[in-house]
Amino acid sequence: MTTVLKAACHCGKNTFNIKLTTASLPIVNDLCHCSSCRHSTGQLTVNYIRFDGVPLTPTSADSDQPADLSNLTAYNATGVATRWFCSTCSAHLFFEVIGDKYWCVAVGSLEKAEGIVKNEYHIYVADTIDGGIADQIRTVDGFELPRYIGPLEEGKVVPLGWRNDGVINAKRDLETLAFHCRCKAISFTVTRPSAASALPYSAYPDLLLPAHSTDASKVKNPDDEKWWLRPLGAEKPTKYLAGHCACTHCRLTSGFEIQSWAFIPRANVLVSSESGASPTILNLKDEGQRPKGLVQYKGSPGIREFCGTCGATAFWWSEEKQDLLDVSVGLVDETQNGLRAEGWLEWHKERIGQQEEAVNKALVSAVAEGLKALV
Known part of the structure; x- marks a missing residue:
């Protein structure tokens, strides 16, 4: 049958x-x-x-x-x-x-x-x-x-909490974090938070305030909290917020159930030029300055950017928050700080974005439970 x-x-x-x-x-x-x-x-x-x-x-x-x-x-x-x-x-x-x-x-x-x-x-x-x-x-x-x-x-297994500390410690103090797709047509670096990191405005993502159960006026972030900078409220933040999403849009534009994003100001995302000049701030709107090989999909909601050669998801952004990007964490150069990049990213543990839309509920629930169990 x-x-x-x-x-x-x-x-x-x-x-x-x-x-x-x-x-x-x-x-x-x-x-x-x-x-x-x-x-x-x-x-x-x-x-x-x-x-x-x-x-x-x-x-x-x-x-x-x-x-x-x-x-x-x-x-x-x-x-x-x-x-x-x-x-x-x-x-x-x-x-x-x-x-x-x-x-x-x-x-x-x-x-x-x-x-x-x-x-x-x-x-x-x-x-x-x-x-x-x-x-x-x-x-x-x-x-x-x-x-x-x-x-x-x-047949060789590793325990919960395993880390290759020899690799992580060797590059712990680097001041940029590298990202790249499999074919390396898309590569960029992220810098530590700066004064420019606090300039964007953005409503809260569903990761932090579930849209289905939160008053819309609160979701709009009327106090202009810079929720993407971590530690939250710190005078000199050193990290960015990261979390998982299970929404239908992410699932059907990636093919997989869990999309992991880091929320990073565009001012902190740098790309190198072919001429060898100093890296410049990523520009996704100007066709003449967009990274070559990056393909844009204008689906609803927002705009997804991916590598046209290997298919790797790179960014999500919208006209409403074009200076604050969702950066796909799977592109992190794991040899620098480990894949979770915990020296750079603070992972949200209380919720998965749009988890109510999950089709593979067992897997999404497993991630949610595992996050809450983290120390």
Whole structure:
């Protein structure tokens, strides 16, 4: 017996039928933390499941016609596997393994996850240097997930709280934090908070004040609190706020259930010029000054920026707060300060943004519970 599910991106240009053997459900799978997956997507972890055959046209549940992939961009950096993402909105949809000839689908693109997928372990945790989001995803549906330092086959696990302190301590005092996508077409650095960091105005994000249960006048931040600078209220802040989002927009423009953002003023995001001149402040509005290779998707709400070559999410911004950016934390150069970059970022522990919209409720709940358990 076969179960047929739809997989789709945010812009609607890509919808596919995916066939799964019903008896195999739920499919046990991993959460991958390898550097290649993270820097190719901009996410802290990725979640794919293998399906039967190839992506199919969505004309009917009985159709076995291979789908047209012309609205997807293929990226293959290793020769081992090809990542397929939407050329318009950046959603990662498929992971095609070349040698063994099988396909996997990004779980966040599926119309449902309950009863379909069961996350049971983490892999390649060593690549994060500090444990990454694996420290926050401790148990899913009551099952404790082991943290494998590499692939499952090697069998070596690391404990909760593991860190490669030798790497982290060696670069602890650097005054800029580097970010880059997998193909490195997009790279930039972030500087410590400065006087210019307090100039933007922004309403509160759902991460801090849930829109569905907070008076709209309060969400508008009438006191102009600089909530993105941390420690909050400090005379000389040294960090930026970071947190996770589970909204439908993030899920369908990334292909994954958890999008992790750091809130950083544009004045603190620097890009290098091809001429070798001093780095300049990132400009996303002027076509002549935008980083080459960065593709813009004007979906509702806001504007998403991603690498047109490897598909990595880089930024989200809006006309209302164009000088305060959401920066995709999966692009952090983890060799500097660890993937969570705790020397630079203060992670919000009380809530996941738009968590009420989650499709994979078990995974999102696991992150929420893990955050609250952090000391």
